[in-house]
Each structure stands twice: as structure tokens, then as C-alpha cells.
Amino acid sequence: MHKKGILINVDPEEELDVINAIARELGLEAKINLRLAGFPLKHITSPAITTSSEWSKFGIPVQRAKEVIQKVLRFEYLIPNGLMVHLGSQITDIGAYHLVLEELIKLAADADKIGFDVKELNLGGGCGISYLDKAEWNAIKRKISDTSDTTWANELIGYNCNNEWISEELYCSFTPDTFIQKLFNGTYTANRTFKERLEELGLPKIVVEPGRSLVGNAQVTLVRVCHVGTTPSGQNLVHVDAGVNHHSQNIVVPEQLHRMEIANRIDSEANFETFIAGNLCYTGDLLCRIKNTLNGKPKRGDYITIYDTGAYSDFFASNTNSFPRPAKVMVTKTGKDRQVVKRESPFGVFHRDVDWKKLK
Ligand SMILES: Cc1ncc(COP(=O)(O)O)c(C=O)c1O
Structure with missing residues (x-):
């Protein structure tokens, strides 16, 4: 632990006892940060990926922070190091970070006074990226506030029933720098x-x-068009050869929309508005529940590029319906390509199955 320079972000509070006991057993000391949550942050991103607000499954409640800071000092094998917060993901409002940092600074000043030397403030991840440009994203938000024919089965996406946007933003005004x-x-x-x-x-x-x-x-996902048709209700529908197990973000974040383009027709400026369905055996298998705009009407065999899929897109990658998982190829700046993840074989899908007939 301490000898190896390992730092543990403690969450929940009970871990203090557990870590202290393990450290005692090992005859080592453990360097710890306290991970806090419960900040008054409303609608900073999609509720499913908000990890520091009052509705969070993570973190020691910030309201208890002072007590817990004092408690840490009583543990013989714990070395206080700092405070940690991870606000959530795709945070596009810098004000949320300011609110939390201000609180951490106040707590750190108090902690220092009683001997919990705050050497580190960890703000976690969460810096947002742009999936669409500002005008595009605002136009889509306006369009889906009237759900008719723009969201799957006209369901309410991203808004609450008072027509307030309460979800993830797909345009971010800052870059990591x-x-x-x-x-x-x-x-x-x-x-x-x-x-x-x-x-x-x-x-x-x-x-x-x-x-x-x-x-x-930094990543795109390529899918092949299997069928182009309509729903029984008359909505355009393009079926592709990948499901939400390979493009999964919108399982938890329904407003997650990616720019898509017919890869073998990038010069086309036509607009074709359509829902995109995956190849799994249930209707919820839609690559987005908001209509996408493609550069024309695709046909069977065309390839569609899904942009900006480098983060969390194959988060839930699995062998749903016994489909093997796809390969990943890295393309360098100079245009060289290199496979970085192999395509799964049917053997890979079934190799864990037990041949029970051979069992005695
Ligand atoms: C503790 C912690 N830090 C950082 C990250 C990265 O977040 P992001 O990808 O939004 O920057 C995560 C994501 O789940 C996380 O749980």
C-alpha cells in the first residue's frame, strides 16, 4: 500500500475500518483520500452518469465530511492525503466544477486546522466533449421538445414533464486545455x-x-446496412449489423446521439431522417431513440460511420444473441493501420459452455 505508493479513494465510509484492518494485518500504512458526494448539483448531465449529486450511489455525503475527516485521524494505519470528487461524465458546465471546488477548498482549510493535511484535491473526470456543433445540437433539442415523430414511440427524451432539459448536453464549449x-x-x-x-x-x-x-x-464505429424500410407506423428505419451491445451508451443515456454518415457516399449532401435499429432480438435495440440524419437514403450493403465512439460506446459489449464481438483497428496519423483487438470467433462465444454429456 503506502510502500508501493498506492493511494486509496475511500468510499463508502465503512471502508475506513476495512482498509485500516488490512493495513494493520500487513504491517503497512495506507494513504487515503475521502471521496465525497451529495453536492447541490441539478441536471449537470444525464442522471444515469451523475455521480456526485444528492442522488448518487457513490461517495461519503459531503454533509458528514467534517465528522469523517475527524474520524480518519483516529485510525492508526491510515495516512490522510486529500479529498476527492468525481462529478459525473460529460459535464459541460464549468460552474458545476466551481461549486464543488469551492466546497472542497473550504473543507480543506478546516481539515488542515485539525491535522488532516490536505495535500491533494482530486476532481475526478467528467470533462465534456462535443458530439455535434452548437447550432445542430440546439436545433435537435428544440425538435425533440415536441416528441412527435422525432423520438422513438414519441417518448419524452432529455426533458422533464415541465419541458425543462434535465440531461446530457452534446455540445461542450471547452476542450480539455x-x-x-x-x-x-x-x-x-x-x-x-x-x-x-x-x-x-x-x-x-x-x-x-x-x-x-x-x-x-478518437474513434469511429463502422456498421453495415442490412435492410432499409419503415416501422408499421410509417417511420423510416435502417437496420444495421450491430446492436446496442456494441454501441451501448444510449442504453443508460437515451439522449446520447452520434453523428452518422453513409461511409461509401460521403460526398452526398442529401438528408435522410431515420431511426437506426440494431440486430438484436428486442425493440429497445435502437442505436439511438432520437432520429438520426444521414447523408442520403442508404441501401443494403452500405457502411455507416458512427462518429465519436471512443468513450463508453462498447461499455456493455457482450455476446447478446451469441454474436461475436468485433475487432478494433488503430489508424495512426501517418495512415498506417494496426489491429489492436481481434474479432471474436464463434469458438470465443461458446468456449465457456460445459459439455454436460461428458460429465459423470
Ligand atoms: C472515478 C472516475 N474518475 C474518472 C472517470 C472518467 O470520467 P470521464 O470519462 O467522464 O472523464 C470515471 C468514469 O467512470 C470515474 O468513475
Whole structure:
């Protein structure tokens, strides 16, 4: 643990006892951060990927933070290191980070006074990316506020019943670089910036854990068109040879929409609005429950590029309906390609099955 430089983000509170007991048994000390949640953050992203608000399955409630900080000091084998929060994913409002950082700074100042030396503030991941440009995304949001024919079965997506947007934003006004600038140059109080306030606190190490913002825009998924038709209700429907097990983000985030394009017809400027269905055996297997716009009407055998699938897209990759999982190919800046994940074989799908006839 401590010898190896391992740092543990503690969540939930009970882990303090568990980690202390293990450290005692090993004759080591454990360096810990407290992971906090329960901040008054409303609708900062999709509810399913909000991990620090009052409705969160993660984190020690921030309301108990002072007590827990004191409690840590009583554990013989724990070395206090800092405070940690992971707000959620696809956070596009810098104000959410400012709210949390302000709270962490206040707590850190109090903690330092009682001997819990806050050497580190960890802000987790969450920096958003753009899936669409601003105008496109705003137009789509306007369109789906009137659900008729724009969402699957006219279901309410992204809005609450008062017509307020309460979900993920697919346009982000900052990049990872400008995110850091906006974060620390933002105004704290009395015209001080967060950077200045952190300097006053002794400049604890600031840690971020970027995920999506590093890889989200770096991948595309290619699917093949199997059939082009309509639903019984007359909606355009394109069936492709991949299901939500290979493009899964919108299982938990229904508003997650990706730009799509017929790959073998990129010069076409036609517009074809359609739902895109996967190849699994249930109707919920839609690559998005919001209509997509393609560059023309596809036909069987065409390829569709799904853009910006580098983060969380094959999160739930599985062998649903016994389909093998696809390969992944890396293309370098200079145009060289290299397979990085092999295509699964039918043997790969069934190799765990037990031949019970051979069992005695
Ligand atoms: C603790 C923690 N840190 C960082 C990340 C990365 O988040 P993102 O991809 O939104 O940057 C995650 C994602 O689940 C996480 O759980």
C-alpha cells in the first residue's frame, strides 16, 4: 500500500475500518483520500452518469465530511492525503466544477486546522466533449421538445414533464486545455480566482482523471446496412449489423446521439431522417431513440460511420444473441493501420459452455 505508493479513494465510509484492518494485518500504512458526494448539483448531465449529486450511489455525503475527516485521524494505519470528487461524465458546465471546488477548498482549510493535511484535491473526470456543433445540437433539442415523430414511440427524451432539459448536453464549449484554464481562472469570491485561493491554501496537488475527453472523439464505429424500410407506423428505419451491445451508451443515456454518415457516399449532401435499429432480438435495440440524419437514403450493403465512439460506446459489449464481438483497428496519423483487438470467433462465444454429456 503506502510502500508501493498506492493511494486509496475511500468510499463508502465503512471502508475506513476495512482498509485500516488490512493495513494493520500487513504491517503497512495506507494513504487515503475521502471521496465525497451529495453536492447541490441539478441536471449537470444525464442522471444515469451523475455521480456526485444528492442522488448518487457513490461517495461519503459531503454533509458528514467534517465528522469523517475527524474520524480518519483516529485510525492508526491510515495516512490522510486529500479529498476527492468525481462529478459525473460529460459535464459541460464549468460552474458545476466551481461549486464543488469551492466546497472542497473550504473543507480543506478546516481539515488542515485539525491535522488532516490536505495535500491533494482530486476532481475526478467528467470533462465534456462535443458530439455535434452548437447550432445542430440546439436545433435537435428544440425538435425533440415536441416528441412527435422525432423520438422513438414519441417518448419524452432529455426533458422533464415541465419541458425543462434535465440531461446530457452534446455540445461542450471547452476542450480539455481550456477546461483547465476556465477552472482555475474562474472567480472564487471577492474577485479572487480559484488559482489564487488555492495558492493561499498552500497549493495542494490538483488531480484530474480525464477519460472521455481524451478518447471520445478518437474513434469511429463502422456498421453495415442490412435492410432499409419503415416501422408499421410509417417511420423510416435502417437496420444495421450491430446492436446496442456494441454501441451501448444510449442504453443508460437515451439522449446520447452520434453523428452518422453513409461511409461509401460521403460526398452526398442529401438528408435522410431515420431511426437506426440494431440486430438484436428486442425493440429497445435502437442505436439511438432520437432520429438520426444521414447523408442520403442508404441501401443494403452500405457502411455507416458512427462518429465519436471512443468513450463508453462498447461499455456493455457482450455476446447478446451469441454474436461475436468485433475487432478494433488503430489508424495512426501517418495512415498506417494496426489491429489492436481481434474479432471474436464463434469458438470465443461458446468456449465457456460445459459439455454436460461428458460429465459423470
Ligand atoms: C472515478 C472516475 N474518475 C474518472 C472517470 C472518467 O470520467 P470521464 O470519462 O467522464 O472523464 C470515471 C468514469 O467512470 C470515474 O468513475
